[in-house]
Amino acid sequence: MTVTNDPVARPRIWAAVLGVAVLAQTVAAMDNSVLNLAAKTLADPVAGLDASTGELAWTISAYTVVYAAAMFAGGALADRFGPRWALCTGLAVFMVTSTLAAFSVTPLELVLCRGGMGVGAALITPATLSIALRASEPAQRPKAVAIWASAAAVGIAIGPVVGGLLLSRLWWGSVFLLNLPVSLICLVGIGLWVPRLHVEQRRPLDWPGLVLSFGGLLGVVYGVIQIGGDIGWNSPSVLVPLVVGLALLAVFAVQQSRSRAPSFDVRLFLRRRFAGGGLVLTVAFFGITGQLFYASFYLQDVLGLSPLGAGLAIAPTAIGILAGNLWAPALVRRFSVRKVASVGMVVTTATLASYLVFDASTPVAVFGLMMLVQGFSMGTVVVPATTAAMDDLPSDRSGAGSAVTSGLRQLGGTLGIAVGSTILSAWYRSGLRPALSGLPDDLARQAVGSVQAALSVARTAGRPELVEAATSAYLHAMRITAGVSAVLCLSGLVLIAACLGGKSD
Structure with missing residues (x-):
């Protein structure tokens, strides 16, 4: 083009x-x-x-x-x-x-x-x-x-x-x-x-690639979320979409590698620094996007904040990201891509792991400080990883590289929500079920759907003890989910060490 x-x-x-x-x-x-x-x-x-x-x-x-x-x-x-x-x-x-x-x-x-x-x-x-x-x-x-x-x-x-x-x-x-x-x-x-920016050569649309990528992603995400639906990982409604989704993504990769005008150029992953930078972005966005999903319930249902209060508690993330984005280029010039991204990934992992000690008495100020630090550390991961990926490409491949890295960030966020919600749902149901004895079946099924549903059932059925049980079950499920996210996020260190050394070291 x-x-x-x-x-x-x-x-x-x-x-x-x-x-x-x-x-x-x-x-x-x-x-x-x-x-x-x-x-x-x-x-x-x-x-x-x-x-x-x-x-x-x-x-x-x-x-x-x-x-x-x-x-x-x-x-x-x-x-x-x-x-x-x-x-x-x-x-x-x-x-x-x-x-x-x-x-x-x-x-x-x-x-x-x-x-x-x-x-x-x-x-x-x-x-x-x-x-x-x-x-x-x-x-x-x-x-x-x-x-x-x-x-x-x-x-x-x-x-x-x-x-x-x-x-x-x-x-x-x-x-x-x-x-x-x-x-x-x-x-x-x-x-x-905005002017009418002229296009000299029109790129053809890649309809097969669009259909394959959309169908593959939809199947994988649907299957992962279904695991959290209390039907078991070996259920056909889980295995069929997962297998079909993975198969479509495999066909998509082959089709893109052979296309003259690929929309997602998988051949770029043959370049070590580009592949490493892209995958680091996927891991980082997996962690932070999944965390925002369960943090909203923690802030409102466990700490008792209003929606506005919860939003303000998360707001320091934006300040941290801006600061991290501004500081990262200077830090990279002084130390190197690999060192800056490694420290940023360690700190990001630590902020995810901090949920392991959060409970119903954690001060909101402590949570806000954690979000500020997390935002800054994310900035010092995303900027070096993106720079390393794009610097590894010749100028005539920068457009394709930008599309791939943007897609990987979205993919990481999507999987973070899907995997996080699945783990959260499974452990929440497991922890709450002992407290549901004596409830009618319809109310019991409603209570395990979400924390908010359990609190509604507690009011309807006159079971105040269910409020404490739901809060306890959610905290336990949140800690398990955060632990898994932290471990997966830490794997980004391996990618940084293996792929991001070289030009800037």
């Missing part, structure tokens, strides 16, 4: 164009996490949709699965019709599906709408990066990329804050309606400032 350079000459216009791209990317990234604090409300039989833990995982995962799988097609469409067209179309899809999501009446409707929002986001992200790069002079491009990357990370971190603020005053659907005015502002900004 060949494109012309279309830098915007005037500094004020350049800043406006970059601002539009960053705002659009922020709102797309924010929806990765804005629903986390609404999970408690969605699980409520009265105020929400009476969603089980598995259904809650799907309301979040549907967005990230489609986002990750369709992003490659989004990049191809931006290359074929121009990033301005792709961004406008993506924002329009995002607005429509966000509106439908806000007024969903069943968990299934919400899952489908979240998938539609993922389609919009998959068009937005490649287009915003392309606009940020191509509207910049060569000397401005490193700064533009740094600002764009920070917007993506901060969007994920501020999602819970925005969600908490809206949930403290409005109903759960309001977290989606916020997307409408922000998207409209972006569309107005596009009309005023």
